[in-house]
Amino acid sequence: MVPAGSAADGRKRRWRYAPNVMDVRSFCAQSRVLVVAGKGGVGKTTMAAALARMAADAGLSVLVVELEGRTGMSSAFGHATALAYDATVLSAAGATEVEDGTDPPAGAVPPGTVHARMVTPDDALLEYLADHGMKRISKRLVSSGVIDVVSSAIPGIRDILVLGKIKQLERDRVADLIVVDAPATGHAMTFLSSASGLLAAARGGPVRAQAADVVELLTDPARCQVVLVTLPEEMPVNEAIEAAYRLEDEVGVALGPVIVNGIQEPPGGPGLAAAPAAARAGVVLDEARIAALDDAWAFRHSRVALQAAQASRLGAELPLAQLHAPFVFSATIGPAELERLARALAMGVAAIPQQQPVAP
Numbered sequence: 001m002v003p004a005g006s007a008a009d010g011r012k013r014r015w016r017y018a019p020n021v022m023d024v025r026s027f028c029a030q031s032r033v034l035v036v037a038g039k040g041g042v043g044k045t046t047m048a049a050a051l052a053r054m055a056a057d058a059g060l061s062v063l064v065v066e067l068e069g070r071t072g073m074s075s076a077f078g079h080a081t082a083l084a085y086d087a088t089v090l091s092a093a094g095a096t097e098v099e100d101g102t103d104p105p106a107g108a109v110p111p112g113t114v115h116a117r118m119v120t121p122d123d124a125l126l127e128y129l130a131d132h133g134m135k136r137i138s139k140r141l142v143s144s145g146v147i148d149v150v151s152s153a154i155p156g157i158r159d160i161l162v163l164g165k166i167k168q169l170e171r172d173r174v175a176d177l178i179v180v181d182a183p184a185t186g187h188a189m190t191f192l193s194s195a196s197g198l199l200a201a202a203r204g205g206p207v208r209a210q211a212a213d214v215v216e217l218l219t220d221p222a223r224c225q226v227v228l229v230t231l232p233e234e235m236p237v238n239e240a241i242e243a244a245y246r247l248e249d250e251v252g253v254a255l256g257p258v259i260v261n262g263i264q265e266p267p268g269g270p271g272l273a274a275a276p277a278a279a280r281a282g283v284v285l286d287e288a289r290i291a292a293l294d295d296a297w298a299f300r301h302s303r304v305a306l307q308a309a310q311a312s313r314l315g316a317e318l319p320l321a322q323l324h325a326p327f328v329f330s331a332t333i334g335p336a337e338l339e340r341l342a343r344a345l346a347m348g349v350a351a352i353p354q355q356q357p358v359a360p
């Protein structure tokens with residue numbers, strides 16, 4: 001990671017910081033690649049977007065790598081188009097500006113900016129072949145479905161192609177931070193353990209070399225960490241705990257903080273006493289309405305208590321810092337909601353003790 005305030009080319013740059021920036025910058029400096037993982041539907045894509053927003057708000061350059069290609073990532077940044085293999089600008093520099101006007105190195109993401117790209121095995125293979133002098137045949141190989149034949153012959157090759165591309169992006173320092181929106185847990189476990197599997201199976205050649213590079217990336221906490229996302233509910237918390245231990249044991253990847261997504265605010269208002277409150281406000285409510293209001297308040301209150309209990313159970317069983325993201329009551333997550341989520345994550349980051357233990 002390029003240290004705060006210095007450019008890759010060594011020239012000094014001056015920055016304007018938002019108040020929480022130092023915390024976020026040192027958090028992001030812990031690892032160049034954050035793989036956002038978790039069970040389907042817990043908010044991986046949304047939290048990957050929020051982490052990217054948070055880092056860019058702190059003046060960092062961010063590349064989001066999307067693997068499953070839905071449109072959630074684009075729409076969170078206010079774009080309608082789906083992502084492509086070539087990098088798209090999701091968000092140009094805003095809060096933080098480079099004041100001396102020097103241009104960033106060619107191909108790099110500018111500071112304070114979020115770029116994103118889709119990485120599929122087919123595209124990664126095409127590029128791999130082109131880079132290795134097989135450009136002429138590469139298109140034909142992919143369009144004729146050779147990739148499918150190869151994948152069934154060599155299990156894990158698809159994952160290695162994708163992770164190999166991520167490794168290349170990391171090695172080329174295209175951005176201060178690369179945020180990977182990983183597949184859902186089951187697949188993510190296979191995805192991340194493919195490299196060590198192949199390393200054990202392949203005796204030599206380019207596949208083994210690629211697998212070795214990927215294992216090196218995944219097992220170096222300064223280069224790659226997994227951020228697990230979960231919901232503050234019984235089953236998702238159980239799954240997050242299991243996934244965390246498996247990721248450490250089977251993949252050997254370091255774990256960053258866990259994001260607990262969808263935290264609800266305690267209900268406001270007068271509490272379990274709609275009748276006196278209505279009387280005070282001079283509103284006449286029938287008994288059924290009063291009962292319904294009391295029920296709604298009690299329900300919200302019990303949800304909040306349940307969420308708090310699950311979050312503290314997660315903390316007790318998994319000794320990792322937690323970042324809490326609020327449940328956003330909104331039909332869709334767009335730039336305004338994303339900013340709110342990013343700020344919540346930044347607040348969580350600011351509360352992490354500086355010397356967070358890094359998993360072996």
Ligand SMILES: Nc1ncnc2c1ncn2[C@@H]1O[C@H](COP(=O)(O)OP(=O)(O)O)[C@@H](O)[C@H]1O
Pocket residue numbers: 038039040041042043044045046047072261262263325326327328329330332333341
């Ligand atoms: N904190 C949140 N508040 C409100 N809605 C959310 C939140 N996080 C995610 N969502 C919504 O939940 C759904 C699933 O989120 P998504 O990020 O696509 O999950 P995943 O990538 O894990 O499948 C989406 O409709 C998303 O907009």
Ligand SMILES: [Mg+2]
Pocket residue numbers: 044045046068070072181
């Ligand atoms: Mg997703």
